[in-house]
Amino acid sequence: MHDGENRVSTARANDYIRAEQRRFRRAQSGRAWAIKDLPQFYYLNNFNRFLADIHANCFDLLGQPELAFLTAFDALPQPAQCTYVRMANRRGYVFDKTKFRYDEIDQIDAQWQVLRDHDFVDPIGAALFRDWLSALPKPELTLVLAESVCETLFRKSWKKDRLIDIGHAHIDPDDAHIPDRFVAQGHRDTLQYLLFLYFGKIEDNLQAFTLRDLGLVKLSEIKAAKLRFQTIEEARTAYFYARALHDFKQGTDHDALSLISEVEDWPEPLCEQSARHAGKLLQKLGGWSERRDDTDAALALYDRSDSAHSNERVVRIRWSRDMADDRDWCRTRLEAMIESPASDTEAQFAEDFYARKFHKKRTSATTDLLRSATELFLDEAYRNQPERAALRHYKAQGLDAYRSENVPWRNLFGLLFWSLLHTSDMPRRRVPEILRAGQFYATHKDEIERRLARLDTPHRVLLDLLKTLSLHYGEDNALVHWGSRSLDRIQALVSHAPHGAVATILRQMAQDWRGTKDGFPDLMLIDDGRIRFVEIKTSGDSIRRNQLTRMRQLTAAGFECRIVKVRWAVDPDQPYVVVDVETTGGRPGLHRLTEIGAVKMIGGEVADEFQTLLNPQRSIPPHITRITNITNEMVAGAPLFVEIAEQFRTFMGDAIFAAHNVNFDYGFISAEYEMIDQRFRHPKICTCASMRRLYPGHRSYSLKNLCGDFEIDLKSHHRALCDARAAAALLCLINDKRMSD
Known part of the structure; x- marks a missing residue:
C-alpha cells in the first residue's frame, strides 16, 4: 500500500468518519499521532463559520440569492440546520430520507417538512431525474427500468452507470413515479457559488472542513476572493466557467452536448481567471468533438479560443482534410504565427510544422531531439x-x-x-x-x-x-x-x-x-x-x-x-534487501508489525540478515497467532519500531526493496516510518509479479507453492526471516532469468 492510503477518503460519508477515528484510536494507542475527538455539532459549527467568513470578506460579491440564503438559513431551527448541512455534506443532490439517521438530530422526519417549507429541499423534477436514478440502489433501478423500458434495451448484469444512461435516455421524467422518500437539496447553485468564493474552485460537498478538523488535510482560511474579483459580475462569470469545466469533467456526453449548444450564450470573460477557464473549456469541448469525428464542431469551438493549443488543432484539422483551400489557408496561418507568435510554444509548433509540410523536412524537432539523445x-x-x-x-x-x-x-x-x-x-x-x-x-x-x-x-x-x-x-x-x-x-x-x-x-x-x-x-x-x-x-x-x-x-x-x-x-552488483513482515492484520497504519525479517543479497549471494520481533502496542488477534505462531507474550518485551527504525534504515542502505507481494510489506514498513514522522523511500521489486512474468505456467504463485515447485526450503512458513530467505531464493531465479534474456 502506498504512503497515505491509510487516510480517510474524502468520498466517505460523514457519519462514518467518527466511527473510523474511534477505530484508529483503539488500534493505535501508542501511535505518535492521534485523531482528536470532534464536537457533536462540528459540521454545523464549520458551516456557520464558513458563512460568516463569506459575509465578512465577500459581501460585495453577494447578490440577492446569496443574501437571502444567509438570512433564511440563520432563521432555521438548529435541528433543521443540522439536517441541511448533513445533506450538503453528502455526494450528489438527491437523497433518500430513510437513510438519514443521526443521533444528535431529534425528530428528523419533522425537519424535512421544515426544510421543505423554507425551500431548503426541492421536489425532484426533470433537471434532477438523472440524479434520482443515480441515488437508487441497483436492484431498485433495474425494477424501474423493467417497468418503463423495453427489456431488450438492457440487462440486469450491466454496470449501474450504463443502466442509468438507459433510464435517462428512455424514460420520460414526467411519467416516472418518484417515491416521496426522495428529496433534492435546495439552493444548490447558491451554495456552490458561496463555496467557490471560499475555496477558489468547485467543491461538491463540505468534506474538506471535516478532514481539516481530523488533521488529515491542511485547509487555509478564505482565499480572499474579494482580491481576485473586483465586481460581482467578474465573480459570477468566473464561477460559470469553473462550474462548466467541472461539469464537463464529471458529466456525460449529454452534458457536453448541452454546453456546446449553449456556447452562443456563454458570458463574456471579465477577468483573467474566467478567460483562462473559458479557453480551457473550449479546448476540452473541441477535443471531445474531435473524438466523436465532428470536426466542424471542433473547428468552431477552437476558433473561439486564441490559445496555442487551439490554434495548433485548427491548423492540424484543416491540413488533414487535404483540400487545396485548406492547404493555402494553413500556409498563410503558419506564416502569420511564425511572424507574430502568441507564445514560444506556438512559434515552435508553427516553425516545425511549416518546415515539415512546405520545406519537405521529414521529421519534427521533437523527433530529431529524441534521436540525438x-x-x-x-x-x-x-x-x-x-x-x-x-x-x-x-x-x-x-x-x-x-x-x-x-x-x-x-x-x-x-x-x-x-x-x-x-x-x-x-x-x-x-x-x-x-x-x-x-x-x-x-x-x-x-x-x-x-x-x-x-x-x-x-x-x-x-x-x-x-x-x-x-x-x-x-x-x-x-x-x-x-x-x-x-x-x-x-x-x-x-x-x-x-x-x-x-x-x-x-x-x-x-x-x-x-x-x-x-x-x-x-x-x-x-x-x-x-x-x-x-x-x-x-x-x-x-x-x-x-x-x-x-x-x-x-x-x-x-x-x-x-x-x-x-x-x-540488470546490474549484478546491485544490492537487494528481501523483506518479509508479520503483522496484526492486513491494513497498514491501522494494524501493526510484529516481526521483520530481511536478507541482503549482492551478486546473488547472501551478504547479511536482519530479524527482530516487535511490540505492536496492541493485542494480536487469535487467528493471526494461529497463522504466525507469534503470541502476545512473545512480543511483550520486544522493542518498539521506533527503537529499531534507524538500525533497519542502515541495513537497507541504498538497496532495492524486494518482497513477495511487495506492496504489502513495503506499505507496512513505510507506514511505521510515517508514524514516527520519517519517510521511507526505496525502489521496489515484487518476486510474485516477476515470477509470473518470467516463469509462466505454474498453478499458483503463492510463496508456499513456488517454494514447493522449485524445491526451496520453507520449514517455518509465516515467520518473517524464513519467508524472506525463501523470497531471496526466488529473487536469484528472477535475476538469473533477467540476465540470460
Missing part, C-alpha cells in the same frame, strides 16, 4: 523511478547532481522578487494575480532589471536570497517550495551558470509566467564547474511541447541541455 543503462528495478535512478548514477560518478525540474527556478524567482510579488494585502497561497495576468514585468520593469543585474555577482545575490529565505521560511506560498535543500540547488544554479543565462530565463518568466512556469529538465548536474541540464526519458516517452520549448530557451540562454534515454538492464 544519449543512452544510459540502469538496473530495471528502478523502472518506476527513472529520474531517481539516473540521479543515483550521476552521483556515483562523482558529479554534484540535483533533482531540478521546475522547483529551483520557481524558488529562485519567488525569492528574488518576493517583495514585488507579495504585498501585505495579497494572498500568498495563490500565484499573485499580477503574475498570472502577465503584467508583472511591465509594472516593475526597472526594479526587476536591477535585481537581475545582481545575478552577475553571485555571492551578493545569494546573501540577499538567504535573508529573504530566513525571514519568510515556511510561510504558505504558491511559488516557493520550502525544503532542506532549497538554497543548495539555488546556489548551484546561480554559481555555475554561464554569465547572464539565469537572468535571461528569469526575465522570460517575469514577462510570461504562464508560458514559462514549467517544463524544465529533470536533473541539474555540475561537472567540472559547468552546469548541465538533463531530461530523462524512457522507452515510449515523448517530449511535451513545453519541455521542448524550455530546452530551446535554456540552450539559447547559454546552458547545456541534453536528453538521456534510459535503457533497463
Whole structure:
C-alpha cells in the first residue's frame, strides 16, 4: 500500500468518519499521532463559520440569492440546520430520507417538512431525474427500468452507470413515479457559488472542513476572493466557467452536448481567471468533438479560443482534410504565427510544422531531439523511478547532481522578487494575480532589471536570497517550495551558470509566467564547474511541447541541455534487501508489525540478515497467532519500531526493496516510518509479479507453492526471516532469468 492510503477518503460519508477515528484510536494507542475527538455539532459549527467568513470578506460579491440564503438559513431551527448541512455534506443532490439517521438530530422526519417549507429541499423534477436514478440502489433501478423500458434495451448484469444512461435516455421524467422518500437539496447553485468564493474552485460537498478538523488535510482560511474579483459580475462569470469545466469533467456526453449548444450564450470573460477557464473549456469541448469525428464542431469551438493549443488543432484539422483551400489557408496561418507568435510554444509548433509540410523536412524537432539523445543503462528495478535512478548514477560518478525540474527556478524567482510579488494585502497561497495576468514585468520593469543585474555577482545575490529565505521560511506560498535543500540547488544554479543565462530565463518568466512556469529538465548536474541540464526519458516517452520549448530557451540562454534515454538492464552488483513482515492484520497504519525479517543479497549471494520481533502496542488477534505462531507474550518485551527504525534504515542502505507481494510489506514498513514522522523511500521489486512474468505456467504463485515447485526450503512458513530467505531464493531465479534474456 502506498504512503497515505491509510487516510480517510474524502468520498466517505460523514457519519462514518467518527466511527473510523474511534477505530484508529483503539488500534493505535501508542501511535505518535492521534485523531482528536470532534464536537457533536462540528459540521454545523464549520458551516456557520464558513458563512460568516463569506459575509465578512465577500459581501460585495453577494447578490440577492446569496443574501437571502444567509438570512433564511440563520432563521432555521438548529435541528433543521443540522439536517441541511448533513445533506450538503453528502455526494450528489438527491437523497433518500430513510437513510438519514443521526443521533444528535431529534425528530428528523419533522425537519424535512421544515426544510421543505423554507425551500431548503426541492421536489425532484426533470433537471434532477438523472440524479434520482443515480441515488437508487441497483436492484431498485433495474425494477424501474423493467417497468418503463423495453427489456431488450438492457440487462440486469450491466454496470449501474450504463443502466442509468438507459433510464435517462428512455424514460420520460414526467411519467416516472418518484417515491416521496426522495428529496433534492435546495439552493444548490447558491451554495456552490458561496463555496467557490471560499475555496477558489468547485467543491461538491463540505468534506474538506471535516478532514481539516481530523488533521488529515491542511485547509487555509478564505482565499480572499474579494482580491481576485473586483465586481460581482467578474465573480459570477468566473464561477460559470469553473462550474462548466467541472461539469464537463464529471458529466456525460449529454452534458457536453448541452454546453456546446449553449456556447452562443456563454458570458463574456471579465477577468483573467474566467478567460483562462473559458479557453480551457473550449479546448476540452473541441477535443471531445474531435473524438466523436465532428470536426466542424471542433473547428468552431477552437476558433473561439486564441490559445496555442487551439490554434495548433485548427491548423492540424484543416491540413488533414487535404483540400487545396485548406492547404493555402494553413500556409498563410503558419506564416502569420511564425511572424507574430502568441507564445514560444506556438512559434515552435508553427516553425516545425511549416518546415515539415512546405520545406519537405521529414521529421519534427521533437523527433530529431529524441534521436540525438544519449543512452544510459540502469538496473530495471528502478523502472518506476527513472529520474531517481539516473540521479543515483550521476552521483556515483562523482558529479554534484540535483533533482531540478521546475522547483529551483520557481524558488529562485519567488525569492528574488518576493517583495514585488507579495504585498501585505495579497494572498500568498495563490500565484499573485499580477503574475498570472502577465503584467508583472511591465509594472516593475526597472526594479526587476536591477535585481537581475545582481545575478552577475553571485555571492551578493545569494546573501540577499538567504535573508529573504530566513525571514519568510515556511510561510504558505504558491511559488516557493520550502525544503532542506532549497538554497543548495539555488546556489548551484546561480554559481555555475554561464554569465547572464539565469537572468535571461528569469526575465522570460517575469514577462510570461504562464508560458514559462514549467517544463524544465529533470536533473541539474555540475561537472567540472559547468552546469548541465538533463531530461530523462524512457522507452515510449515523448517530449511535451513545453519541455521542448524550455530546452530551446535554456540552450539559447547559454546552458547545456541534453536528453538521456534510459535503457533497463540488470546490474549484478546491485544490492537487494528481501523483506518479509508479520503483522496484526492486513491494513497498514491501522494494524501493526510484529516481526521483520530481511536478507541482503549482492551478486546473488547472501551478504547479511536482519530479524527482530516487535511490540505492536496492541493485542494480536487469535487467528493471526494461529497463522504466525507469534503470541502476545512473545512480543511483550520486544522493542518498539521506533527503537529499531534507524538500525533497519542502515541495513537497507541504498538497496532495492524486494518482497513477495511487495506492496504489502513495503506499505507496512513505510507506514511505521510515517508514524514516527520519517519517510521511507526505496525502489521496489515484487518476486510474485516477476515470477509470473518470467516463469509462466505454474498453478499458483503463492510463496508456499513456488517454494514447493522449485524445491526451496520453507520449514517455518509465516515467520518473517524464513519467508524472506525463501523470497531471496526466488529473487536469484528472477535475476538469473533477467540476465540470460
